[in-house]
Amino acid sequence: MKRKSLSIIRTAVVASSVALLATGCTKNLLDQQPTTEVGSSFFWKTEDDATYALMGAYNATRSVFDRDYYFDGQGEYTRTRGTSTSSGDPYNPSSNAGYQSANYGDRFDNYFKALYGSVNRANYVIENVNAMIDRKVGNREKLEVIVGEAKLLRGMTYFRLISMWGDVPYFTKVATSNADVQTLARMPITQIKDSIMNDFSYALEKLPNKPAAVGRAAKPAALAFRGKLQLFWGSWNKNGWPELTTFKPDAAAAAAAFKGAAEDFGHVVNDYGLSLFRGGEPGAIDTLGGGEILPNYFYLFMPIANGDGEMIMAFTHGGTSTGQGESLMRDFSGRTMQRSQCWVSPRYELADRYQLITTGEEAPKLKPMAPTAAGARTALNSALNPQSYANRDYRMKSTIMWDYEKAIGMQALKSTGFAPFIYKSWGTNITIGGVSYTTYDTDGCNSGYVYRKFVRNYAGQDRTDGDYNYPVMRLADVYLMYAEATNEVNGPQADAIALVNKVRHRGNLPALKSDRYASKDAFFKAIEQERIVELVAEGQRPFDLRRWRKLEALYGGLGGLGVGQQDTQGAVRQSPVVFQNATERDYARAYIFKIPQSERDRNPNLTQNTPWL
Numbered sequence: 001m002k003r004k005s006l007s008i009i010r011t012a013v014v015a016s017s018v019a020l021l022a023t024g025c026t027k028n029l030l031d032q033q034p035t036t037e038v039g040s041s042f043f044w045k046t047e048d049d050a051t052y053a054l055m056g057a058y059n060a061t062r063s064v065f066d067r068d069y070y071f072d073g074q075g076e077y078t079r080t081r082g083t084s085t086s087s088g089d090p091y092n093p094s095s096n097a098g099y100q101s102a103n104y105g106d107r108f109d110n111y112f113k114a115l116y117g118s119v120n121r122a123n124y125v126i127e128n129v130n131a132m133i134d135r136k137v138g139n140r141e142k143l144e145v146i147v148g149e150a151k152l153l154r155g156m157t158y159f160r161l162i163s164m165w166g167d168v169p170y171f172t173k174v175a176t177s178n179a180d181v182q183t184l185a186r187m188p189i190t191q192i193k194d195s196i197m198n199d200f201s202y203a204l205e206k207l208p209n210k211p212a213a214v215g216r217a218a219k220p221a222a223l224a225f226r227g228k229l230q231l232f233w234g235s236w237n238k239n240g241w242p243e244l245t246t247f248k249p250d251a252a253a254a255a256a257a258f259k260g261a262a263e264d265f266g267h268v269v270n271d272y273g274l275s276l277f278r279g280g281e282p283g284a285i286d287t288l289g290g291g292e293i294l295p296n297y298f299y300l301f302m303p304i305a306n307g308d309g310e311m312i313m314a315f316t317h318g319g320t321s322t323g324q325g326e327s328l329m330r331d332f333s334g335r336t337m338q339r340s341q342c343w344v345s346p347r348y349e350l351a352d353r354y355q356l357i358t359t360g361e362e363a364p365k366l367k368p369m370a371p372t373a374a375g376a377r378t379a380l381n382s383a384l385n386p387q388s389y390a391n392r393d394y395r396m397k398s399t400i401m402w403d404y405e406k407a408i409g410m411q412a413l414k415s416t417g418f419a420p421f422i423y424k425s426w427g428t429n430i431t432i433g434g435v436s437y438t439t440y441d442t443d444g445c446n447s448g449y450v451y452r453k454f455v456r457n458y459a460g461q462d463r464t465d466g467d468y469n470y471p472v473m474r475l476a477d478v479y480l481m482y483a484e485a486t487n488e489v490n491g492p493q494a495d496a497i498a499l500v501n502k503v504r505h506r507g508n509l510p511a512l513k514s515d516r517y518a519s520k521d522a523f524f525k526a527i528e529q530e531r532i533v534e535l536v537a538e539g540q541r542p543f544d545l546r547r548w549r550k551l552e553a554l555y556g557g558l559g560g561l562g563v564g565q566q567d568t569q570g571a572v573r574q575s576p577v578v579f580q581n582a583t584e585r586d587y588a589r590a591y592i593f594k595i596p597q598s599e600r601d602r603n604p605n606l607t608q609n610t611p612w613l
Contacts, residue, residue: 047138050129050146058215060121061153062315064114064160066326066470067091068539069344069454073099074590075541076554076563077350077532081343081444090114094596101555101563101578102586105593106612108164112596115157116169122154124174148206152217152225155199156472159229162189162196163543164593166244166609170195178602185605188246193233200226209272214307215316215469220268224312224473227264231485234258235547238488243592245610258488265482268312269499274475277310282394282508288386289432291406291418291457297506298398301454303468312473319467326470328454330463332537334442335427336409336419337455338463342444344537346400346451347565351383353532354396360510363392368448368570383448383568393507395533399453403568404432407440408457415459423448423568448568453537476503476534483527492517503530546591555579558587585611 043049070091073080080099085092093099093107129147133140154172161168169184170192203222211218234257240249268274283296299305306314318324333340348368356363366383369376376384386404389396401407401421409416419440420432427441442450456466480503483496501511517523531544545551555563555578562580564572579586588611600606 044128044132045137047142050132050143053125053128054146054149057121057125057150057153060118061157064090064111064118065472066315069537070099071539071542072537074101074104075545077347077541078537079345079347079447105589108593109596109598115161118157119154120175122150123172125150127174144206148203149217151199152203152222155196156225158192158196162192163232165595166592167246182603183605184603186607189244196229197226200229215314217313220272220274221313221473223264223268224478227261228481230257230261230264231481232547234261234488239549243588243609243611258485262482262485262489265478265485268478269482274309276475276502276506277305277308280502280506282506285394285397288390289404289406294457295394295398297395298452302456306469310475311469311471312475314469314471316469317467320461320465325465326468327464328466328468329456332451333455334440334444334450336441338410340463342442342450344451345445346447346449348447348567350400350536351449354393355509356391357393357508358391360513368566368568370569393509393533395507399451399536400449401452402449407452407455410459413460413462421450446567451537479503480527480531487520487523491520492523500526500530503534551587551590558582558584
């Protein structure tokens with residue numbers, strides 16, 4: 001049967017509805033005549049036409065970045081069970097096992113294709129708006145801003161492609177038929193990196209200092225992504241990427257990349273007047289078990305933070321009745337919240353990462369205990385004792401719930417009052433302090449914890465009708481990446497230490513003690529600690545683990561015992577154990593991903609990554 005449409009490409013002229021931005025530009029490109037088939041006299045006549053097309057590019061890119069939390073399944077702190085997405089959705093994995101820690105790199109066929117759809121939509125804007133500029137149609141400066149935004153989106157997408165697959169096909173023209181892509185070979189990653197740098201640099205030159213509207217990009221986004229690309233390039237050249245057989249690490253290239261990253265991040269930090277959400281202050285916190293007074297970090301992931309300066313790059317969502325809502329509540333919370341599904345939950349190991357606000361140091365390890373054991377709810381450091389979680393980093397209460405923590409339930413868009421979370425006591429009646437409650441109900445938790453992060457603590461919106469602007473670049477991340485880059489160049493520096501302390505302060509933690517930055521290695525560990533607790537469930541951890549080459553150390557190495565996740569009650573909750581008796585090939589397949597076989601069947605020039613041969 002003759003194929004009538006592209007697989008690797010979703011062409012710009014048939015893409016889905018455009019992103020909802022504060023400008024109100026919600027016009028669907030499907031309502032326009034196919035502009036690759038008609039003359040420019042019909043379309044591409046005004047800046048509004050160019051803006052409508054750009055909104056389509058934002059929407060296509062949003063679809064491959066706004067659920068990055070699924071990637072956290074490769075790490076050790078978040079479980080993604082199965083998938084809540086439908087067949088053909090960008091984040092729908094090729095296996096029903098979802099995105100788990102092992103056997104990870106063969107799950108992204110749909111994602112690979114959708115990324116190229118995003119590339120093609122950006123190419124569509126760039127090509128046609130440049131033609132408008134050549135024809136002297138509209139205001140050149142404004143049109144160049146639109147090209148800059150599209151190039152930023154294209155650069156982000158290619159950056160994601162090379163981060164996962166290494167060498168990939170690269171093209172900058174609109175593809176309108178299978179013939180346009182079926183002969184493309186994979187371009188070496190070094191050449192693609194240079195092209196991405198060019199896109200980010202053009203965006204930096206043309207974009208304004210502040211976004212034209214909430215959800216649109218400005219210079220800080222271009223600088224931040226250019227810095228992040230150089231940080232990753234430095235990591236790959238320093239640590240190697242042996243699974244990408246065409247790549248040869250270079251120490252000099254690593255040093256230059258880290259230096260360039262530090263410079264770019266430094267400009268983001270110093271030149272645009274940006275600050276952390278609510279000044280980086282921790283805010284107030286409720287008593288243990290309380291759910292009314294939550295720290296500022298919790299509200300950073302609520303719609304109240306939309307448009308805040310910390311959100312250097314975020315993708316907008318429309319909320320109720322728009323068809324453009326986000327599904328964070330459905331994915332992160334349980335049945336108690338609008339029959340949500342808890343597809344994403346914390347692993348037991350996350351809780352031990354939260355330090356004490358009294359000392360700034362690690363708390364004693366939590367001890368799993370069966371609820372029937374004597375003193376399980378009162379024993380020192382018992383994972384079932386609520387007092388074991390006292391005096392912790394404020395980000396802990398903002399991020400996860402443990403036994404007897406409460407959150408607002410809701411059904412039929414109305415509040416059902418507070419529901420206490422008690423592991424394995426799902427939807428049962430209980431009296432606490434003389435007050436009757438129905439416990440938190442979920443079939444998705446197997447660790448003893450659920451996420452509070454991203455879960456609305458108020459009624460009124462359905463589980464897939466959220467209006468939160470999902471962040472893909474936050475200022476706190478830039479602070480930590482700046483610290484990492486400068487540490488690689490010169491070791492611990494006073495300004496970098498101060499930025500890490502700013503991130504810690506939002507958790508009400510004291511400043512780092514001097515031993516935490518006494519050496520490059522010590523400071524790196526302090527930075528990694530902050531990246532874990534600050535960015536958990538935002539899709540950052542697996543990319544860090546791979547560029548740092550930490551999977552073997554994390555999971556026990558070749559032929560090792562692996563790591564079996566447990567729960568607060570002492571049961572092993574994962575079988576088989578992750579990377580148990582792992583071979584070199586098992587790890588290799590986690591570091592670089594499988595080129596979809598369906599694409600290779602269509603394109604004989606599309607070679608496979610070596611671990612997947």
